[in-house]
Amino acid sequence: MKYPFAKSEKKWQNFWEENKIHKTDLTDLEKALYTLVMFIYPSGSKLHIGHWYNYAPTDSWARFKKLKGFNVFEPMGYDAFGLPAENYAIKTGIHPQDSTFKNIDDIRDQLKTMGCMYDWDAELMTCVPEYYKWNQWLFLQMYKKGLAYRKNAPVNWCPSCQTVLANEQVQGDGTCERCSTTVEHKSLTQWFYKITNYADELLDGLKTIEWPEKTKLMQENWIGKSFGTEVTFKVDGHDKEIKVFTTRPDTLFGVTYLVMAPELELVQELTTEEYSEEVNKYIDSIKSLSEIERTSTVKEKTGVPIGAFAINPVNGEKAPIWIADYALATYGTGSVMAVPGHDERDFEFATKFNLPIRNVILQDGTSEEDKLTEAFTEVGTMINSDQFTGERSDTGKANITKWLEEKGLGETKINYRLRDWLISRQRYWGTPIPIIYCDNCGEVPIPEEQLPIELPYDVDFKLDGGSPLASNKEFIHTTCPKCGGSAHRDADTMDTFMDSSWYYLRYLDPNVSEEMFDSKLADDWTPVGMYVGGAEHATMHLLYARFIHKFLRDIGLVNSDEPFQRLIHQGTITNQGAKMSKSKDNVVNPDSFIQEYGSDVFRMYLMFMGPYELGGDWSDKGIVGVDRFVQRAYSLFDSNKDLAKNISAEDKYELNKLSEVEKNTYRKVNQSIAKIEVELEHFRFNTAVAALMELINSLKDIDKCSEEIRLYSLERFAAMLAPLAPHLGEECWSILGKEESIFQQPNWYEADEVALVQDNVTIIVQVNGKVRAKLDLPVDSEEDTVKSTAWGEEKVKHHTADKTVVKEIYVKNKIYNIVVR
RNA sequence: GCCGGGGUGGCGGAAUUGGUAGACGCACUGGACUUAAAAUCCAGUGGGAGGUUUCUCCCGUGCCGGUUCGAGUCCGGCCCUCGGUACCA
Numbered sequence: 001m002k003y004p005f006a007k008s009e010k011k012w013q014n015f016w017e018e019n020k021i022h023k024t025d026l027t028d029l030e031k032a033l034y035t036l037v038m039f040i041y042p043s044g045s046k047l048h049i050g051h052w053y054n055y056a057p058t059d060s061w062a063r064f065k066k067l068k069g070f071n072v073f074e075p076m077g078y079d080a081f082g083l084p085a086e087n088y089a090i091k092t093g094i095h096p097q098d099s100t101f102k103n104i105d106d107i108r109d110q111l112k113t114m115g116c117m118y119d120w121d122a123e124l125m126t127c128v129p130e131y132y133k134w135n136q137w138l139f140l141q142m143y144k145k146g147l148a149y150r151k152n153a154p155v156n157w158c159p160s161c162q163t164v165l166a167n168e169q170v171q172g173d174g175t176c177e178r179c180s181t182t183v184e185h186k187s188l189t190q191w192f193y194k195i196t197n198y199a200d201e202l203l204d205g206l207k208t209i210e211w212p213e214k215t216k217l218m219q220e221n222w223i224g225k226s227f228g229t230e231v232t233f234k235v236d237g238h239d240k241e242i243k244v245f246t247t248r249p250d251t252l253f254g255v256t257y258l259v260m261a262p263e264l265e266l267v268q269e270l271t272t273e274e275y276s277e278e279v280n281k282y283i284d285s286i287k288s289l290s291e292i293e294r295t296s297t298v299k300e301k302t303g304v305p306i307g308a309f310a311i312n313p314v315n316g317e318k319a320p321i322w323i324a325d326y327a328l329a330t331y332g333t334g335s336v337m338a339v340p341g342h343d344e345r346d347f348e349f350a351t352k353f354n355l356p357i358r359n360v361i362l363q364d365g366t367s368e369e370d371k372l373t374e375a376f377t378e379v380g381t382m383i384n385s386d387q388f389t390g391e392r393s394d395t396g397k398a399n400i401t402k403w404l405e406e407k408g409l410g411e412t413k414i415n416y417r418l419r420d421w422l423i424s425r426q427r428y429w430g431t432p433i434p435i436i437y438c439d440n441c442g443e444v445p446i447p448e449e450q451l452p453i454e455l456p457y458d459v460d461f462k463l464d465g466g467s468p469l470a471s472n473k474e475f476i477h478t479t480c481p482k483c484g485g486s487a488h489r490d491a492d493t494m495d496t497f498m499d500s501s502w503y504y505l506r507y508l509d510p511n512v513s514e515e516m517f518d519s520k521l522a523d524d525w526t527p528v529g530m531y532v533g534g535a536e537h538a539t540m541h542l543l544y545a546r547f548i549h550k551f552l553r554d555i556g557l558v559n560s561d562e563p564f565q566r567l568i569h570q571g572t573i574t575n576q577g578a579k580m581s582k583s584k585d586n587v588v589n590p591d592s593f594i595q596e597y598g599s600d601v602f603r604m605y606l607m608f609m610g611p612y613e614l615g616g617d618w619s620d621k622g623i624v625g626v627d628r629f630v631q632r633a634y635s636l637f638d639s640n641k642d643l644a645k646n647i648s649a650e651d652k653y654e655l656n657k658l659s660e661v662e663k664n665t666y667r668k669v670n671q672s673i674a675k676i677e678v679e680l681e682h683f684r685f686n687t688a689v690a691a692l693m694e695l696i697n698s699l700k701d702i703d704k705c706s707e708e709i710r711l712y713s714l715e716r717f718a719a720m721l722a723p724l725a726p727h728l729g730e731e732c733w734s735i736l737g738k739e740e741s742i743f744q745q746p747n748w749y750e751a752d753e754v755a756l757v758q759d760n761v762t763i764i765v766q767v768n769g770k771v772r773a774k775l776d777l778p779v780d781s782e783e784d785t786v787k788s789t790a791w792g793e794e795k796v797k798h799h800t801a802d803k804t805v806v807k808e809i810y811v812k813n814k815i816y817n818i819v820v821r
Numbered sequence: 822g823c824c825g826g827g828g829u830g831g832c833g834g835a836a837u838u839g840g841u842a843g844a845c846g847c848a849c850u851g852g853a854c855u856u857a858a859a860a861u862c863c864a865g866u867g868g869g870a871g872g873u874u875u876c877u878c879c880c881g882u883g884c885c886g887g888u889u890c891g892a893g894u895c896c897g898g899c900c901c902u903c904g905g906u907a908c909c910a
Binding site: 002038041043079082083084155156164165166167168169170214215217218221222224291292293294295296297298299330418419421422424425426427495496497500534535536537538539540541571572574577578579581608609610611613614615616617619621622623624625626628629631686687689690691692693694697762764766768769770771774795806807808809811814815817818819 | 822823824825826827832833834835840841844845846847848860861877889890891902903904905906907908909910
């Protein structure tokens with residue numbers, strides 16, 4: 001009989017809902033396990049295969065844990081603010097709020113067909129005032145602690161559309177995706193969070209969390225802590241100074257010029273009149289370059305001198321000051337000392353512009369007279385360096401820094417690549433920033449009791465020229481909370497990464513209104529036990545969330561140091577090699593597969609496709625294989641449906657009391673349990689499914705087993721099936737006469753260790769590393785027995801004939817390699 | 822460019838510490854069942870050469886080189902590809 005999946009899946013979904021099977025009792029803390037997936041961005045393309053690939057296997061893991069007796073909390077929600085809804089509005093005129101709510105309703109329906117054990121009472125969305133109020137509240141706490149501040153920062157500006165563009169909206173050639181005009185950089189005053197204050201702690205905390213090594217490595221590199229020296233260069237004939245950060249103070253005598261980032265304000269002050277035209281022209285010319293282009297080591301570097309000279313503190317030499325694309329205002333001090341002899345970029349630049357190249361670190365085995373043909377960046381002996389000449393360059397670093405410190409011309413310095421978090425967005429669909437600008441008092445934070453500052457519905461988000469909120473006069477014009485005078489609100493909204501930095505805390509009670517989240521529950525349930533989401537979030541979302549969590553701890557709202565204890569990345573499912581996205585129009589919708597095969601088959605196929613952390617290119621080629629398996633599993637139970645009426649199975653059976661067929665069955669069942677348990681634990685779903693397929697293949701002879709062994713096997717099969725195919729698992733469980741949901745109790749079975757022990761083992765016999773025989777011998781056979789059996793093999797004789805044995809390698813129960821010559 | 826992944830049959834992939842390369846599945850081929858087809862079940866299936874019921878040998882995990890009795894696995898150097906690169910989320 002064919003498995004009526006459509007009827008069955010609906011039946012069990014209703015059963016779960018009616019019996020509140022997935023409602024988590026958050027007061028039960030014994031074996032509490034918070035399992036979380038990255039919440040959904042509710043775009044119009046609804047759920048695609050990538051979402052299923054994230055959620056369904058994670059749910060299978062959660063269900064496995066549930067079967068093992070954990071009190072699992074698995075919520076789902078919507079990351080509802082963001083740019084795409086706004087772009088959609090600009091294109092279609094449909095208001096972001098309307099499209100977002102509509103999308104959420106559609107997506108919720110889709111989610112329910114997956115059959116995940118989401119606790120729907122915990123559902124949340126970020127675009128409602130009840131949620132984003134707390135973004136504003138958090139902003140005020142940051143502000144109070146001095147961690148929110150304003151400074152100028154560049155945005156992508158399309159001069160034709162008169163609007164700020166996201167990086168994504170800038171095409172590869174640096175033009176606007178709407179009108180193909182070349183995009184410029186424009187400086188705006190914007191809000192930042194001082195994440196850099198937490199740089200060291202964010203680095204140290206990595207040691208305490210169980211995340212993929214690669215993710216921790218990426219965060220480490222992103223934070224980019226480096227130890228070096230800040231050197232002060234005086235400017236010739238000027239009272240200004242230029243500070244540079246260098247990790248190579250030992251090369252200070254090799255400085256032949258200085259490079260400043262073109263956008264530094266100091267550049268304007270230092271540029272001499274003679275050079276100013278050239279300098280301004282140059283600054284204009286690089287306005288459209290991206291940072292990636294500017295720092296590329298294959299692109300030819302550009303730059304111009306500004307006419308001023310810096311004085312090298314160690315020898316008083318005058319070095320010309322240049323501005324160049326490869327100096328970035330965002331790293332270090334924005335200025336670099338150039339040592340062409342010992343830095344590859346400087347070497348290239350100096351060669352191009354005929355600037356002097358001086359050798360001050362002598363490579364071992366070379367002579368001072370040898371001309372440098374490329375930058376020497378390794379450790380060597382310091383030369384041409386006055387009193388430091390003769391020192392090794394690695395120890396010279398500290399000495400030269402000490403000398404600078406004594407003269408007040410430098411100091412040791414730790415520098416980070418990490419930059420402060422720019423949270424201002426010149427967009428509508430986000431959280432309004434709770435700041436007012438008063439004509440008298442200036443910048444005034446809105447008092448907490450006036451929160452939320454609600455996002456007004458009526459705006460002209462097509463408005464050219466700036467933030468859409470500026471178009472709503474009623475919203476913008478307000479009175480100062482301090483003096484009551486005329487004032488205006490900040491027209492920007494917050495980066496949506498704010499929303500996703502604390503949602504996992506809100507899930508615990510999304511309806512709490514007097515605080516950001518239930519602090520008691522947060523202490524009990526965080527850090528999150530298992531967090532699953534894409535690796536593309538490795539450095540941004542996952543770093544921001546860690547930062548916010550630490551800040552919340554510092555203001556006493558949580559007691560843990562990290563938000564996510566364990567982390568797994570699902571791989572990306574591509575379509576014809578490309579990441580699925582609505583803009584590429586290559587999104588694969590799973591709905592038709594659900595209709596044809598059902599949720600269980602589809603989610604099991606996703607798990608079977610390959611290693612979870614790798615992902616891969618989408619193809620539905622093998623889905624019929626999983627469907628066949630599901631059909632076979634169902635008929636296995638269906639044909640044994642009368643089994644449980646008269647008997648029950650023991651927990652264990654003694655092997656020697658079983659028939660040969662029963663023994664094999666019993667062994668295979670227990671081996672499968674042991675295998676699948678380990679595989680599921682480590683998110684290796686593909687091999688777990690394969691093991692279950694192997695098991696069903698070897699249950700062919702189950703009819704030859706006693707009823708008890710049949711029941712024993714089927715109960716265990718149902719338990720292994722249930723996490724992978726939850727609806728079918730329930731169906732099979734109920735066929736065995738069980739009345740409760742399989743997930744109601746800890747229904748995972750432990751493997752019988754006795755059944756895992758093998759009698760025989762295959763020993764490989766090699767001659768010169770090539771397999772020549774395979775011996776099936778009892779486990780732990782004597783070395784002599786193995787060797788004499790091996791030498792009895794025809795092929796071994798053949799390949800060793802007329803040769804001398806020079807070496808033998810014997811590994812017990814594994815291999816016997818004979819090396820001959 | 823920089824940071825981090827990945828590359829194994831016709832296809833998706835498997836392979837505890839270096840120790841049988843190709844589990845499981847798809848596709849394909851042959852067979853059973855059927856009037857027939859579908860479905861199902863059984864068998865075969867990395868490539869090449871020879872022997873042709875049972876067999877034997879060689880090659881083979883992106884490329885080049887190294888370490889080792891033995892390398893998909895470790896080391897060095899490349900190539901290709903994917904993710905991120907601070908305003909997609």
